[in-house]
Structures are given as structure tokens and as C-alpha cells.
Amino acid sequence: MIAWITAVAQAVLVAAVAPLLIGFMRAVRARLEGRAGGRLVQPWRDLRKLLRKEPIIPADAGMIFTAAPLVLMATSVLVAAAAPYLSTGGPLSGVADLIVVVGLLLLGTVALALAGLDTGTAFGGMGASREMTIAALVEPTLLLAVFALSTRVGSTDLGAIVAAGAADPAAVFTPASALAAAALAIATLAEAGRLPVDNPATHLELTMVHEAMVLEYAGRDLALVEWASAMRLTILLGLLANLFIPWGVASSPHPAALAVGAAVFVVKLAVLGGLLAAGEVFVAKLRLFRVPELLAGSFVLGLLAVVASAVLA
């Protein structure tokens, strides 16, 4: 029972924090660009307004277009509840392992790509094709990078990996972990659609990946897509944080431990988000045909991490 309550609290926390993380990253970027920038709660204001507006379904779109925002949101909420963010003892431990989490994330990606195709517009199809190209290269890296950690623990269960890390932090800082962290960081950038793979602030349709698929969404549907996308960034950054900086994650279902876990989780997210936003000021978007080179590089890092963890362990 307590494990289920923890899972719900986790999902609510991720859903509540995700727009604030976007607001924080925009603020960091604005500060470095010499602007004043918007408020931290601006993404929440945007969502509140969008939720009140009417959704528009294009004349050529079918059921997939209507269903995709719900699928995307549902997968995000499920991952947010199942993955070890506050506590390592989730209600679905043994089921909600790495492969399920990656599969759920991919399900959301595919739903949105199909929705992009479903609109029948040129840009929607282009965005979907690009997103699938990137997803096909990113998902193996996501799996491989965490496999490098799971060989140490002997399980693909994310909760078990984080618990082992929290119990013995010294074991986390190995060459294999460093390689896996680098691979997972690059995969996170690509999966969440951040620079240098995709520019979330672009207005030029020819350079869009994620944006091109959601160009036709309006009102409530757009709010769900934006909210779920923010949650996916939070989910991936949270995984990165808890797998490689495992301190503060509650190992017991005690309320105080969970509160500390929540506070530490938010701080970790803020630090990673701040670093990501600051880093984005210094890089330009990669040309689309150079992206596979970057992702192949991250895959090699993941492969080296697995080899290193098998050989050096």
C-alpha cells in the first residue's frame, strides 16, 4: 500500500516539477543571453491557458492524432510512477525494469511520430521520419548504458541498481560508470529533443524534429503534448541523476526519508537542468546528417561501458 502511495507521489512530483524545470532552464538561458527572462512558473501559466482553449483536429487527421497526446501522457506518467526517483522500492519492482521503461518511452515517441504522419502535412511527416531515425539510434544506447550498470548488480531492475548504488556509492565511480554516464547523457539529449540534436526554440520548420510533429496540435491536446514532453525530460534527467549520483534516494518507505528524497531529487534536477541550459548556450544544432555520428559515438561509449564493466569487475 505504501509503495503505491509513493508511486503516486512520485508521478505527481514529476508532473508538477517538469514545467518548472523548463521554466528554470529558460531562465538560465535568458540570463546568459543578457535578457531578463520569464518567470519560473511561466510554463505552468502556458499550460493552464492551453488547457482552457479549444483543441482543433485537422480535416485530414484521424483517430491516431486524437489518441497520441493521451498515449504520450499516459506513458510519461507510468514511467514517472515506476522508475526509482524518490524511493527504490516501487510497487512494480520486478516488472518495471529498464526494458519496460525504455519501451514505454519508445511507445510515446512512436505515438507522436504516427500523429505527425496522421496530419498529412509535409512537416509532420518530415518530423516523424527524423524522430524515428533518431529514436532507432538512441534506444539501443539507452539500454546499453544502463546494462553496464546492471552487470554490477546482476539485475535490470532500476530500483535494484539505484539501491545498490545508494548502499555502496564507491562502486558507482568506476571507469565503466563514467563511460555509461557519458553515453546516457548524450542519449538523454537526443531523446528529450535538446541541443545539439534538436532545437526546442526553433521557428524554422526545416530544422525541426519534435516541433514539426506537433505543429498541428492546439489547445488541450497541445498542453498534454508539451506537458508530457517536459515530463520526459524530467524523467530522463532524473534517471541520469539517480543512476550516477545515487545519494538521497529513500530505501525505506518512511515519510521523512521520502521527503528528503523529494528535496534531493529536485536539487539534482535543478543542477542537471542548469548545466544543460548553460551548455546549450555554447553549442549550435548539429546538421541532421551529423546526428547519427554523435549517436553512434554514444553507442560506442555504451558498448565500451558494458565491456569495461564485464572485464574490470
Place this chain on the structure above:
Amino acid sequence: MGLIGKIRDAGRVAEPAPPQPEQGLPAAGLGGSVQVRHVDAGSCNGCEIEVGQAFGPTYDAERHGVRLVASPRHADVLTVTGPVTVNMAGPLRATYEAMPRPGLVVAVGDCARDCGVFAGGYGVLGPVSDVVPVDVQVPGCPPEPAAIVAALRGVSGR
């Protein structure tokens, strides 16, 4: 370190924001969040430079909750510049119709209000209000970025 040094030297470029404007459109119900889609209906690009400045570091419309977006489906406000040319009347109407309701139209610049110096030109259809209903007008040739920001703040309520 080139870029880091420049960031440190430049510091904060944004000018202090003027007090919140009195006039507002309470019916808009946007609650401090305005997404703007811009359409150039035949402008000389003078107004575009000023709109660009309004979203640049100095005037920084983003701090008032105003953001430019890439699709009319995402937009609450359509900013239109220039006299509407014969060729742009259709696309302007289509853009307006693609917006979710309630959608507002801000006519930026003298040309958008009354065709300005282009009035009577063979390619000019008429002012923006002849094609789509206009809610807010920003006079000037071109209008100052501060005036554009003030008009958008009037819509956003912040």
C-alpha cells in the same frame, strides 16, 4: 575564453520594464501567457525589424509571458504587418482561421492600419481590418519596439 568573457562583460542587457499598462483586454482570458504568430502581409520589413527587437535582449517581451511560436495552431495572437497585398490576403485569412478561438489580431504599424504610403498601390488589397477582424492597433512607421511590447502586454495582462 571568448564566449564566457563576453557573457560576463555584457551582463544584463534588458532595460527595466515600464510599469504595467492600464488598458487590457480582460475578455481574452489568457492569464499572463500569450503565444504570438507573426504574419508579414506585405510589409517593407521595417516593422519586422522592430518586432524582432521587441523579442530581443533589450526589450525582452518574453519576461511578460509573450512568446513567438512556429504555428498558428499554437497561437493566441496574430501580429500582422504591412498593407495586405493581393497575394497575401488568402494566406492571412487561412492563418487566422487556423488559430484556436479565442484568437486576437494585433495590427502592427501604419500600413497595417490604413495602408500608409502604399495606399492605392496596384498590388495592395487594403488594410488588415479589411481581411481579418483587428482587436488591437499599434501606430507608427515603424512603431517602436516598446510600443509593440506595450500592446502585447495589454493582451497578456502582465
